[in-house]
Amino acid sequence: MTQSAFSAIPALRRSGFFLFLLLLTAANLRTPITAVGPVLENIRQTFGLSASAAGVINFLPLLMFATLAPPAAWFGNRFGLERSLWGALLLITLGSLMRISGSETALWAGTVLLSSGIAAANVLLPPLIKRDFTEHTARYVGLYAMTMAITASIASGVVVPLAEMTRAGWRLSLAVWLIPAIVALFAWLPYLKKPAAPANTALKTSSNRSPWRAALGWQVSLFMACQSLVFYTLIGWFTPFAQDNGISQLEAGGMLFVYQIVAIVSNLACMSALKKLRDQRAIGFLASLSIFIAVAGLLMAPNYALMWLILAGLGAGASMVICLSLFNLRTADHLQASKLSGMAQCVGYGLAALGPLCFGMLHDASGNWHAPLMLLLVIAAVQMVVATLAGRARVI
Incomplete structure (x- = not known):
């Protein structure tokens, strides 16, 4: 190396x-x-x-x-x-x-x-x-x-x-x-x-295990996949969803801007919190729970869309920082961190690319927003589980 x-x-x-x-x-x-x-x-x-x-x-x-x-x-x-x-x-x-x-x-x-x-x-x-x-x-x-x-x-x-x-x-x-x-x-x-x-020969020896063959590697990768899928789907489909619920295109654009600004603030807060924690189970679960509640809110009370997007932004910003940190925290050295980063982003962005497509197909097939939002709710629930598993203080 x-x-x-x-x-x-x-x-x-x-x-x-x-x-x-x-x-x-x-x-x-x-x-x-x-x-x-x-x-x-x-x-x-x-x-x-x-x-x-x-x-x-x-x-x-x-x-x-x-x-x-x-x-x-x-x-x-x-x-x-x-x-x-x-x-x-x-x-x-x-x-x-x-x-x-x-x-x-x-x-x-x-x-x-x-x-x-x-x-x-x-x-x-x-x-x-x-x-x-x-x-x-x-x-x-x-x-x-x-x-x-x-x-x-x-x-x-x-x-x-x-x-x-x-x-x-x-x-x-x-x-x-x-x-x-x-x-x-x-x-x-x-x-x-x-x-x-x-x-450094010690580094080479410690990096032999591939994250593709480790349960922890898949847990981190699925965490990355779930949070990316929900984030990109909301960015792509919130405006038409909002317009169907009586919110103007201009208002919807403003809400998405707030969503991204809140995510930035959440990045900073999560960065500070991670330094004080022994592991990432609690913060990963709370970030995922925030997204779950936000999607459920959009499903059941769309008139409060701005409030739900703020909550989703808090979860999305924290989830991204946690995922990126896990590439390093769950590996023994930078060689293995590189492999986990490659795996998690392959799985994560691959599923994230399919998210908006499947969301749109479900909307077209059902004629409403209930089915696609239920899909996002299931994904957010899965994220709560894999975030907790990936957050344990272990190394591949």
Whole structure:
């Protein structure tokens, strides 16, 4: 295993520059995707895409997250975490450039390329924290999750005004998010040239057990799957649900914004709580219970939708930080953390991609919102169980 500058130079571990690199990298892991939604109709009109084809643009990233997670874990362990992260950022940058270059082919190829880069970086950041900042895992994971959420919200909010500023339209509003990607590429460069430290044979021995063959690995992965599925389904389907219950589209959009802001606040609170707990059973159960109550509330009392979304946001924000932390807390070293991260994100995003699709199919088949919300309620109940199991203080 190739060790990097952070392992070889203790002074850099104590500096704040790693945190800067971490947050800068995290800032590129959602904005290229969330910036597309508000201008998707503009993109559709530019290339004459059907509504179904336009919908695939939003589906592709989740599909790539699931498909490429295990290979990304192998790649990081084989070639080094820093070099692999730099390669992931390069893919994000090239893909972002490609999709605004002009042709429909470039749009699709660019989307696949940048989604591949994000998929790899999703997997590689948690084990990097595990390896070099074990004592501050909860803090850095929380800040990493919070940065992704904040930048994603900002991108969603400013993309339309930016698109209306010049004749470049949606291309300008997507091009703006190339800036943090390019800065991150240059910021990582000095750490790609450092000499490798000797491999640690003890680490290699401790990482032999695959999380795919461990019950604990599946518990963490199913926790990731359940919370991701409910989160992405609510984001995708809340507005039509709200409109059918007498809430305007503008009000529904405002409620979703509140939902995401509450999740960010919950990220911070959970980050502080994790440092004080012996294990994560109680906090995982409470976060999952919050989501369960929120979905039940939407089912039985939709007129109080804002209250239920606030409760769901609290559970969603906490669940995400707990999941990311478990990649490190349930493993013996960064090599095994990388494998668990790859497995959990493969299973998690794979099922999350199916969630909105199944939700919509159930709605079409039943003609109402009762059946699809019952499905989410069952998923939230399963999450309470697997969160409690995954939260036990054990190691794969």
